[in-house]
Amino acid sequence: MADSQDRKWGMVVDIDRCTGCNGCVVACQSENNIPNNLEEHFNQRRAIQWIRIERYWEGEYPNVKARFIPVMCQQCGNAPCEPVCPVYATYHNEEGLNVQVYNRCIGTRFCANGCPYHVRFFNFWEPEWPESLKNQLNPDVTVRSRGIMEKCSFCVQRIRRSTREGERDEVQVEDGDRALSPACVNACPTTALTFGDFNNDSSQVSMMKEEAMANRGKKEGRGYRLLDNLGTEANVIYLKKVDNSAGAVHGH
Amino acid sequence: MALNRRQFLTLMGGSAGAAVFFQACGIPEKELLIDSPIEMPEDLVTGIDNWYATSCRQCDTAEGIVVRVMEGRAKKIEGNVDYPINVGKHSPRCEAGVQGLYHPDRISSPLVRTGPRGSGEYREISWEDAIGRLTNELQNLEASGDQSQAVLVTNPIGGHLGLVADKFADVFGARRFTYEPLETSVVRKALSDVFGQNSMPDFDIDNSDYLLSFGADFLSTWASPTRYSRGYGEFRQGHDHRGKLVHIDSRFSTTAANADEWIRVNPGTEGLFALAVIQSIVSKGHISDSVVNALTGGDSGWLSTYSPENVSEEIGVTPETILHVGEDFSHSNHALAIGGGSAAAHSNGYASVKAIFSLNHVADNVGKKGGVILNPDSPIGGLEAAPSGNSFAEFQRLTEDMQSGTVKVLMVRGADLFYGLPDTSGFKGRSANVPMIVSFGGMMDDTTSMADLILPEHHYLEDWGTDIPLAGVGYELVGFQQPVVRPFFEDRGDNLGTKGFGDVLLALAQVMQMDLGLNADTFKEVIRESARELYALGRGSINAPTFEAFWNGVLQRGGWWDVNAKGPSSAEPDRLDGISSPVITGSGEFNLMPFASASLLDGRNASLPWMQAMPDPISTATWQTWVEMNHKVAEERGIKEGDVVTVSASGRSITALAMPNPATPPDAVSIPFGQGHRDGGRYSAGRGGNLMAILDAVHDETTGALAWAANKVSVTPTGEWVRVPKFENTVPDFPRDEHNHVIELTSEDTH
Amino acid sequence: MIPGDFQPQRPTSRQMVKLGVLGVVALGVFVAIVLGLTFHISAWLGQPVVFARSEGPDQPIAFPHTTHVQELGMDCTFCHRNVEKEAAASVPATGLCMTCHSAVGDDLDEIEKMRSLYEDGRSIHWVRVHRVPDHVHFVHEAHIRYFSEKDGIEPSQVCQTCHGDVKEMEKVKQVETLKMGDCVSCHKENSAPTDCATCHY
Structure with missing residues (x-):
């Protein structure tokens, strides 16, 4: 177990690859027992999507662009959601994950108010499935009940399972192993998402992060964090969209 | 003990309260039971997950998937990393397969209609009875020599299921139709003329550096989106040089949103645009004479009618735009052109798509890196990719036959005719003249709910199958679909529940003593016998000493392929014709x-x-x-x-x-x-x-x-x-000013 | 009477009503709190051990661990064969029972019961004795692996740490409370991770 504590999970999202197809969204619903988002749930703004694709418009017809950006829990190193929880139901663990403990949560929703990324979701209802659809539920993930918060966990159940099975079979679970990677990463058809261990210098995410962040703010470096000025120290690194018509403009 | 009313109410209230109250402390009874099954097959062992490879049937392209099965239940679908089309990735639609499998409204036994058509009143019958009823009708037709009054309509199915359906219709003498609402026949025919091939070629988007796409929303829905998206990822950031995507379309689609440049053209003029690009390149002489001759039929004079200056107004762009695209296209090392979708859905669709794909001859990229990769024929004789659907015109003729009473038995599988055929076809009304409609639908749809007899088929995760890809990967590939779970309605017994479409056709043939020439009693056997042919080839992805080992290997990996068995490396250009103006109907604005x-x-x-x-x-x-x-x-x-x-x-x-x-x-x-x-x-x-x-x-x-x-x-x-159900909020997502982008951008064209 | 001396005023009848209402409300709140506490305590303690099942529950088939383990010396992992591999220890299929009992134990009622279930193709619905809630992901495999390696003992000797001396039990009962406190103290003793996300996700 010792080596598993030295890991620090992170993700790199290449927006230049993302097509906004929503493959990650459906994969996440399937893996994490997220209740079916019915029409009324959307209308009440109470739909749950641990990962979502945000679509932004720039310009107007005919010079119009749509931009896509996948947003999931940023697993902040300095998370605004954590200090506000009165019952320590959300905290930072040694693997860099911002953990939501369902059985501790009492549903104050302070954390959702604190989160600048809007990635925390409250269960306003007891989740319901028709009897037969329950056959699909993933036994590795808790079915959340009414009155508690939930959010992207970087598919911690996959991390746990693959690590344990690796220890059992005495094999090292490599970064990029599909049993370890979150469901969204495995699904993404354009490989816009990369997941791995930031503490392992030879992992793909580490190298991507280093390359992306080395020249931050300069032309060569495409890396940035969402709402970085808030000091959240997010563990999700975004790579800027390349747009030849964007001229010399790049961010702040 | 005598109670007065007040005491009674007090006690009732108290005990009801207590009952409600202490109910909460209990644990649901089922959580306190553990089942000890009779036998414990490997996939029923608690807590162990197995991943089985099979094919996805959510879209036209059967992607290779692996399904996580725990305790005999399918839990999750992911891409099959071995499978050449999608290499571990999958489309957003694939994962929902498990919801189809466990859908609460699946039909769990054969049904016969008891009320008027469309009333939804049905009675359960046994499979024996159901098959008896259908064979009875068919035999009546046979007796009167009117076999052609039976019609079998399916969605486009290839592989062995297509083979069995074709043989069944052929041997019986029924008319066979293939139905797809958004027809691919235009694109398929144009491709076969331009590249001399029936199947769709592969487009090497990965290695292309200039991609010109017309109408086809290939990143979202067109043909093989996962394959193309995989290529798109590499096209963007997989090389030192970032590719440029120019999308020409009358709508702002997902592909347009991801393009570096979206050129809006008037509806139906995508082909004109392509032809004008060809003209501009020809006129500049950036193209070999032999290709020009082949494309124009020896006399390139007529092409000047389609010069950018002449057609730009009809297209709705400036001549410079076309010339600019022509310049970029002809000066790129790996230019590629694809098209379809709305570009094909016009009166001039065929001619348009042909001009679009002919651009690849102009770029001379056929069989080359970053170009059009042609596919070989199927490795198993007689086994083909799914055909394109019969045209709408043919379906209109079918409805006329229905009107005149020469369609007696209409058998429908996977084709929602009542939903998909436009009202102008008159199909709905004329279906009243068809004495018997039979549906093989596993769930109610607009057609199945009008059927007189329903023979529900398995979900694809419960059934066998094979697939020759519609859009292959440039080498021989056969996808295998196997049941990953036992049929969900298995416990209803042999005579109720669902059955595979292939098996039902074989059973019908057996009852009617028809010889389909397949030497097998079950659909699984049909596939297994064919797999022997693959085994006999002695090459490809599975190397095994015995057939049994080969069969296991094929099922484990989800298919068979041979990367060395490639398609032709070149194709002769086909002569182009002029493109007429599109017919646009209706008086709206x-x-x-x-x-x-x-x-x-x-x-x-x-x-x-x-x-x-x-x-x-x-x-x-x-x-x-x-x-x-x-x-x-x-x-x-x-x-x-x-x-x-x-x-x-x-x-x-x-x-x-x-x-x-x-x-x-x-x-x-x-x-x-x-x-x-x-x-x-x-x-x-x-x-x-x-x-x-x-x-x-x-x-x-x-x-x-x-x-x-x-x-x-x-x-x-x-x-x-009505509030639009959507995840985002109602604040418009416009940037605050022109230099402050909502997501961060860079103009840097580096890796 | 000294001026300024505090003289409680006699409450008006209006105030009396108010106070009365307040009193009733306060009583209601008190009752609610008591009931709430009862609810929480009973929910928290509502496990077999505390509610005084000195014996384990009756099972559909009175399977005696005493006979099988104590007398015949069978290993736990012979029947609970998943325990060294996966999260769940798993109860055996009836088919496994029948490997012996197709020949052994002809005149015993319980075995006849089991055989008839087997022949009818019906499963046995055992009453669950040990259960952790849905939000706890307990993994047998990791615990068996750790303890058998650490103490150099057979996997089947690890079981009793939590399950008690099952081989002595005619009816299996729960001996440890299996509350989170038990888990955490043991994890601390063995310097196993006490990160919440070890078990809760």
Whole structure:
């Protein structure tokens, strides 16, 4: 177990690859027992999507662009959601994950108010499935009940399972192993998402992060964090969209 | 003990309260039981997950998937890392397969109609009875020599299932139709003429550096989106040089959104654009004479009619735009052109698509890196990829036959004719003259709910199958589909529950003593016997000493392929013809630009809640039918988001929710296909509008396919307002100023 | 009477009503709190051990661990064969029972019961004795692996740490409370991770 504590999970999202197809969204619903988002749930703004694709418009017809950006829990190193929880139901663990403990949560929703990324979701209802659809539920993930918060966990159940099975079979679970990677990463058809261990210098995410962040703010470096000025120290690194018509403009 | 009323009420209240109160302390009874099954097969062992490889049937392209099975239940679908088409990735639609498998509204036994058609009144019967009833009808036709009055309509099916269905229809003498709502026949025919091949070639987007796409939403719904998306990722950031994507389309689609440049053209002029590009390149002499001769038939004079200057006005762009594209295209090392979708859905569709794909001959990229990779023939004789559907014109003739009473038995599988055929075909009314409609649907849809007899088929995760890909990967590939779970309705016994379509056809043939020439009693055996042919080839991805080991290997890896068995490396260009102006019907002020929904496609996935809840990439709307229109036009007309509007085309209309956006051209509106099912389970029935139904009967001149993008419509507000179900908020997502982008951008063209 | 001396005023009848209402409300609140506490305590303690099942529950078939383990010396992992591999220890299939009992134990009622279930193709619905809630992901495999390696003992000797001396039990009962406190103290003793996300996700 010792080596598993030295890991620090992170993700790199290449927006230049993302097509906004929503493959990650459906994969996440399937893996994490997220209740079916019915029409009324959307209308009440109470739909749950641990990962979502945000679509932004720039310009107007005919010079119009749509931009896509996948947003999931940023697993902040300095998370605004954590200090506000009165019952320590959300905290930072040694693997860099911002953990939501369902059985501790009492549903104050302070954390959702604190989160600048809007990635925390409250269960306003007891989740319901028709009897037969329950056959699909993933036994590795808790079915959340009414009155508690939930959010992207970087598919911690996959991390746990693959690590344990690796220890059992005495094999090292490599970064990029599909049993370890979150469901969204495995699904993404354009490989816009990369997941791995930031503490392992030879992992793909580490190298991507280093390359992306080395020249931050300069032309060569495409890396940035969402709402970085808030000091959240997010563990999700975004790579800027390349747009030849964007001229010399790049961010702040 | 005597109680007065007051005491009685007090006690009742108290005990009811206590009952409610202490109920909470209990644990549901079922959680306190553990089952000890009779035998424990490997996949039933508690807590162990097995991943089985099979093929996905959510879209036209059968992607290789692996299904996580725990305790005999399918839990999760992921891409099969070995499978050449999708290499571990999958489309957003694949994962919802498990919801189809466990859908609460699946039909669990054969049904016979007891009420009037469409009333939904059915009675369960046994399979023996059901097959008896159908064979009875068929034998009556046989006795009178009218076998051709039986019609078998399926969705496009290839592989062994297609083979069995074709043989069944052929040996019996029934008429065989293939139905697809958004026809691929135009693209398929154009491709076969341009590249001399029946199957679709592979497009090496990965290594292309200049990709010109026309109308085809290849990143979302067109042909093999996962394969193309995989290529797109590499095209963007996989090399030192970032590729450039130029999308020419009358609608702002997902592909347009991801393009470096979206060139909006008038509907139906995509082909003209392509021809003008060819003309500009030919006139500059950036092309070999032999190709010019082949493309123009020796005399390139006629091509000048289509010079950028001559056609730019009709297309709706400046001549410079066309010349600029021509320059870039001819000067790129690995230029590639693909097209289809709405470009093919016009009266000039065939000629347009042909011109578009001929650009690849101009770029001389056939069989080359970053170009068009041709596919070899199927490694198993007689086994083909799914054919393209019969054209709309042929279906119109079928409805005329129905009218005249020469269709006695209509057998339908996977083809929702009542939903998908436009009202102008008169299919719904004329179906009353068909004495017997038989559906093989495993769930109610608009057609199955009109059937007299329902023989429910397995879900694809419970059934066998094979697949020769519609759009292959440039080498021989056979996908294998195996049951990953036992049939869900297995416990209803042999005589109830569901059965595979292939097995039912074989059973029908057996009862009627027809010889299909397949030497097998079950569909699985049919596939297994064929696999022996693959084994006998002695090459490919599975190397095994015995056939048994080979068979296991094929099922384990989800298919068989041979990377060395490639297709031809070149193709002769076919002569191009001029392109006529598109026929646009209707008197409305907007061009209607329909599109396949990213999740529901043509409506086939509408029953699945994950698909309904998946936001559309462009509008982000869910669960509804919406109309995309230009936000300024909407403002002028006082239409705001969520206003219920009536969209009418030539007298037929649907209602939908207005969704103004800044990307829709002012002269156009866009509506997705996929909603408006009368039946189809609790998640889709009666939801949204069926756009398919209101389309005019415009045909592609060459193939007779339905030109579904050739309508003009009017849009009238009804005065009602409904909140559009979507995840995002209602604040418009415009950047605050021109230099402050909402997501961060770089102009740097580096890796 | 000294001026300024505090003289409680006699409450008006209006105030009396108010006070009365307040009193009733306060009583109601008190009762609610008591009931709430009862609810929480009973929910928290509502496990077999505390509610005084000195014996384990009756099972559909009175399977005696005493006979099988104590007398015949069978290993735990012979029947609970998943325990060294996966999260769940798993109860055996009836088919496994029948490997012996198709020949052994002809005149015993319980065995006849089991055989008839087997022949009818019906499963046995055992009453669950040990159960952790849905939000706890307990993994047998990791615990067996750790303890058998650490103490150099057979996997089947690890079981009793939590399950008690099952081989002595005619009816299996729960001996440890299996509350989170038990888990955490043991994890601390063995310097196993006490990160919440070790078990809760």
